[in-house]
Amino acid sequence: MRILMDGSDADVFRNLNDYLPLDGVTTNPSILAKGKGTAEEQVLQIANLLDKQQTLHVQVVSTKYEQMVEEAKRIIEAVSRNVFIKIPVSPDGLKAVRSLKGESINTTVTGVYTTMQAVMAAKAGAAYVAPYINRIDLTHSDSEIVINQIVQAYQTYGFSTKVLAASFKNTRQVIGVMEAGVEEVTLSTDILKNLIHHKETEMSIEAFTEDFTSRFENRNEMFLK
Ligand code: G3P
Numbered sequence: 001m002r003i004l005m006d007g008s009d010a011d012v013f014r015n016l017n018d019y020l021p022l023d024g025v026t027t028n029p030s031i032l033a034k035g036k037g038t039a040e041e042q043v044l045q046i047a048n049l050l051d052k053q054q055t056l057h058v059q060v061v062s063t064k065y066e067q068m069v070e071e072a073k074r075i076i077e078a079v080s081r082n083v084f085i086k087i088p089v090s091p092d093g094l095k096a097v098r099s100l101k102g103e104s105i106n107t108t109v110t111g112v113y114t115t116m117q118a119v120m121a122a123k124a125g126a127a128y129v130a131p132y133i134n135r136i137d138l139t140h141s142d143s144e145i146v147i148n149q150i151v152q153a154y155q156t157y158g159f160s161t162k163v164l165a166a167s168f169k170n171t172r173q174v175i176g177v178m179e180a181g182v183e184e185v186t187l188s189t190d191i192l193k194n195l196i197h198h199k200e201t202e203m204s205i206e207a208f209t210e211d212f213t214s215r216f217e218n219r220n221e222m223f224l225k
Helices: 011-020 029-034 039-049 063-076 091-104 115-124 135-138 143-157 171-180 189-194 197-213
Strands: 002-006 024-026 054-057 084-088 107-112 128-133 163-165 184-187
Touching: 002 011, 002 054, 011 039, 011 189, 024 063, 029 039, 039 054, 039 063, 063 084, 063 091, 084 091, 091 107, 091 115, 107 115, 115 128, 115 143, 128 135, 128 143, 135 171, 143 163, 143 171, 171 184, 171 189, 184 189
Parallel strands: 002 024, 002 184, 024 054, 054 084, 084 107, 107 128, 128 163, 163 184
Antiparallel strands: none
C-alpha cells in the first residue's frame, strides 16, 4: 500500500519523510491557499524533495475544459512529466481527462463521492480516482460500501485505474480502505503521525528506560566504552 501526504508544506514533508516511508504528496487549491508562499512556490518546493518513486498530484484550479487542459500542460511543464494532474469529476473535468489521456498525460480524478463517478472516471482514462472517504460519510452515505463497490467494479471490468483514497479523519477509516484493497491513500499530517503513535507505546518506552537505568547505575545505553 502506498501512503502519501495530503499537504503542501515542504518542511513538514521533509520531517515526516525522515521516519515515515512516504510515497508522495497530493495537494489541492484549498491546501495551497492555506500554505506559505505562492501556490507555485509551494508546489515546486515539494516537487524538489521527491525521489523517483514518490509521486506528486497537483490539481488544476480552472473549471472549464479548455483552461483545464492548458493549465494541466503548464503544471507539467513547470514541475515534471511525472506529475499526476488532479481534475475534479465534472462534465468539463471528464472531457479534460479524456483529452489529456490522448496526449499521454496522467490524471487523478478527484472529488469522488459515488461509485459511478469512479467508474466513469476510469472509463474516461484516469490513472487514479480519489474518493473522499470522510466527506462521503458526512453525506450520510457509507464510505466503506462505496470504496468496496469501486474496488470490485475495477476488478470485475479490468480497469487499470487505481484508487487513491483521500479525506480521512481517523485511522479506522484508513484501515477500512486497506481492507477493501485500495492501492493508495493520502493522509493529513495529523493522521500520518497517528499511524504510529500510541500512548501505551510511549509509556512502555519510558518504562524500559526507567527500569534499565535504575538497575544499571544510571546508564541508558548498552555497551558503552
Ligand atoms: O485530498 C482531498 C482532501 O484534501 C480533502 O480532505 O480533509 O478536506 O475532507 P478533507
